[in-house]
Amino acid sequence: MTSSVQRKRIRKSPDDRRAEIVEAAATVALTEGLECITLRRIAEQLDVRPGLISHYFPAVEDLVAEAFGSAATAELESLLPADPPDGSSLNHLARFFARTTGPAYDDMSRLWLNARHLSRYRPVLRERVLGQESLWRGRLTGAVRAGVERGEFRTEDPDLTAIRILVVIDGLASHANTGLGNHPSAVIRLAAATAERELGLADGTLALATEPEPATAEPGSPTTEPGSGTEEQS
Amino acid sequence: MTSSVQRKRIRKSPDDRRAEIVEAAATVALTEGLECITLRRIAEQLDVRPGLISHYFPAVEDLVAEAFGSAATAELESLLPADPPDGSSLNHLARFFARTTGPAYDDMSRLWLNARHLSRYRPVLRERVLGQESLWRGRLTGAVRAGVERGEFRTEDPDLTAIRILVVIDGLASHANTGLGNHPSAVIRLAAATAERELGLADGTLALATEPEPATAEPGSPTTEPGSGTEEQS
DNA sequence: TTGCTTATTGGTCGCACACTCAATAGCATC
DNA sequence: GATGCTATTGAGTGTGCGACCAATAAGCAA
Numbered sequence: 014m015t016s017s018v019q020r021k022r023i024r025k026s027p028d029d030r031r032a033e034i035v036e037a038a039a040t041v042a043l044t045e046g047l048e049c050i051t052l053r054r055i056a057e058q059l060d061v062r063p064g065l066i067s068h069y070f071p072a073v074e075d076l077v078a079e080a081f082g083s084a085a086t087a088e089l090e091s092l093l094p095a096d097p098p099d100g101s102s103l104n105h106l107a108r109f110f111a112r113t114t115g116p117a118y119d120d121m122s123r124l125w126l127n128a129r130h131l132s133r134y135r136p137v138l139r140e141r142v143l144g145q146e147s148l149w150r151g152r153l154t155g156a157v158r159a160g161v162e163r164g165e166f167r168t169e170d171p172d173l174t175a176i177r178i179l180v181v182i183d184g185l186a187s188h189a190n191t192g193l194g195n196h197p198s199a200v201i202r203l204a205a206a207t208a209e210r211e212l213g214l215a216d217g218t219l220a221l222a223t224e225p226e227p228a229t230a231e232p233g234s235p236t237t238e239p240g241s242g243t244e245e246q247s
Numbered sequence: 248m249t250s251s252v253q254r255k256r257i258r259k260s261p262d263d264r265r266a267e268i269v270e271a272a273a274t275v276a277l278t279e280g281l282e283c284i285t286l287r288r289i290a291e292q293l294d295v296r297p298g299l300i301s302h303y304f305p306a307v308e309d310l311v312a313e314a315f316g317s318a319a320t321a322e323l324e325s326l327l328p329a330d331p332p333d334g335s336s337l338n339h340l341a342r343f344f345a346r347t348t349g350p351a352y353d354d355m356s357r358l359w360l361n362a363r364h365l366s367r368y369r370p371v372l373r374e375r376v377l378g379q380e381s382l383w384r385g386r387l388t389g390a391v392r393a394g395v396e397r398g399e400f401r402t403e404d405p406d407l408t409a410i411r412i413l414v415v416i417d418g419l420a421s422h423a424n425t426g427l428g429n430h431p432s433a434v435i436r437l438a439a440a441t442a443e444r445e446l447g448l449a450d451g452t453l454a455l456a457t458e459p460e461p462a463t464a465e466p467g468s469p470t471t472e473p474g475s476g477t478e479e480q481s
Numbered sequence: 482t483t484g485c486t487t488a489t490t491g492g493t494c495g496c497a498c499a500c501t502c503a504a505t506a507g508c509a510t511c
Numbered sequence: 512g513a514t515g516c517t518a519t520t521g522a523g524t525g526t527g528c529g530a531c532c533a534a535t536a537a538g539c540a541a
Contacts, residue, residue: 024507024518046367052499062520067500123367125421130364133280133357133424142425176434184418187359190367191376200410258488258537286529296490301530 031069033059038080039087043120047127047138050077078141081128085145088121093152102160107219109156110205113182122189150175160212167213174211181207265303267293272314273321277354281361281372284311312375315362319379322355327386336394341453343390344439347416356423384409394446401447408445415441 025033037058038050052063052073070076092112097105112118132139153175160166168174181204188196205219259267271292272284286297286307304310326346331339346352366373388409394400402408415438422430439453 022505022507022519027518030518051497053497063499064501064521065519068519071500073499126360126364127367129421129424130360133361139425146422146425173431173433177437180418180434180437181414182418183421184414184416187363187417187421188380190363191373191380197407199407200414203411203414256489256535256537261488264488285527287527297529298491298531299489302489305530307529 027069030065034066034069034076035079035083038076039084042077042080042127043084043124046123047077047081047131050080074135074137077131077135078137081124081138082141082145084121084124085128086148089145089149089152093149093156095152097156097159102156102163102165103214103218105156106160106208107205109153110208110219114185114201114204116193118186119189119193122186125183125186126189150179153178157212168211174208177211178204178208261303264299268300268303268310269313269317272310273318276311276314276361277318277358280357281311281315281365284314308369308371311365311369312371315358315372316375316379318355318358319362320382323379323383323386327383327390329386331390331393336390336397336399337448337452339390340394340442341439343387344442344453348419348435348438350427352420353423353427356420356427359417359420360423384413387412391446402445408442411445412438412442 034055037055041049041054041058050073052066055066055076056063066073066076070079093105093109128138128142132142150172154171157166157168157171157174161168161171185196185200185204202220206216208214209216209219268289271289275283275288275292284307286300289310290297290300300307300310304313327339327343362372362376366376384406388405391400391402391405391408395402395405419430419434419438436454440450442448443450443453
């Protein structure tokens with residue numbers, strides 16, 4: 014299935030090539046899993062030879078960690094932008110929950126699950142996971158704190174509140190590979206409900222505000238590959 | 248480094264041998280991970296040849312699923328015995344939380360994480376995981392319902408309550424491979440606190456009742472972790 | 482003791498993996 | 512157009528995996 018004969022080798026700058034490799038690996042990580050990031054698989058995707066991947070990443074584990082970091086960072090940026098758009102904090106969080114509990118987040122749930130398990134064997138990846146965890150927690154804490162300062166939320170400890178919300182999200186994400194659709198809506202809403210309770214909001218507040226949005230220039234992200242369908246694992 | 252020379256082959260009944268294989272696989276699953284269940288690894292552990300494992304489990308995936316099921320069932324049985332001991336429902340649950348949030352449960356947390364991820368690629372395992380999930384949920388629901396009937400707990404929907412508790416436990420277990428020790432006690436207590444809120448109990452009710460126990464022949468869990476005391480950084 | 486069933490072995494095959502390194506060729510520079 | 516740097520290739524190493532199967536021997540029954 015490679016693109017026929019290898020006609021001409023294309024020579025790129027190390028920076029470009031490296032970025033290209035990481036991007037390809039991140040895509041594979043999201044769609045097929047971190048253990049599918051192999052020299053052969055990534056090389057095939059980029060139509061180069063496996064040796065080239067080795068050249069840029071002498072140890073595959075480093076590429077795996079980099080791929081996870083890249084995918085997670087990108088997701089967080091689209092999920093909870095560093096500079097909160099002018100809308101209310103409530104809308105900001107509502108959009109966060111709409112996304113994290115919807116099917117659009119399934120790949121990311123799977124990736125977190127994947128990374129957390131693989132961390133058991135891969136120290137470099139584990140460090141990345143820890144870094145991303147504190148990044149996500151910090152970002153959510155910031156969003157909560159901003160809402161508190163605006164008078165929209167009410168909580169004693171924004172940090173603990175963020176942790177409580179994330180624990181619920183992680184708990185729900187645990188089932189990404191086993192039973193997505195069979196959850197009753199009361200379960201799917203668990204994360205938002207937790208946030209509402211923690212932040213002193215009325216029930217359903219964080220669920221309804223998703224649609225009346227002034228369109229913050231966030232169309233379908235171009236990085237999301239729906240297809241591929243090929244899944245194998247020996 | 249096998250136990251010296253293969254002196255004499257020992258012939259066992261198929262049932263015994265099969266049980267022995269599953270038990271060994273379950274041990275490996277708990278201590279090293281499900282992907283370490285290989286023909287060679289299990290054969291080495293039992294001091295037999297790999298071919299023998301293949302003979303009893305022509306497809307390794309079946310052994311992996313069986314090993315997970317075996318380990319999970321055993322754990323559940325010790326965690327929430329089917330026939331609740333004569334003690335109060337509150338004690339029953341308190342012991343459950345003491346165990347699930349303590350380090351004694353780390354291996355099991357890792358195993359669940361492992362199995363849930365691996366379910367992505369292994370259909371047979373996925374079915375087992377789904378089965379165990381409903382088993383655990385059912386058992387916890389039963390414990391909750393028993394407490395409600397005794398007048399010790401108060402909840403509208405025991406099933407939903409059980410799910411909410413399990414989601415928190417799963418969320419906490421997500422971090423089994425990436426720093427469980429650095430959680431502040433408020434986080435470790437999250438599961439019990441959720442149960443207390445759900446069941447209409449006062450704060451700390453499910454944490455204190457662990458020590459004044461009439462000794463129900465429950466070895467192995469004297470580690471009443473009051474808190475790891477480590478600070479956290481956001 | 483002898484014979485027979487079958488649990489167990491030993492060996493082999495094909496595959497996928499990470500990693501290494503000398504040889505090659507793209508391309509910017511002169 | 513020639514030159515030199517180096518990004519890229521091709522070929523090969525060794526390991527571990529699941530799966531397969533004919534040969535072997537353990538231990539029960541006759």
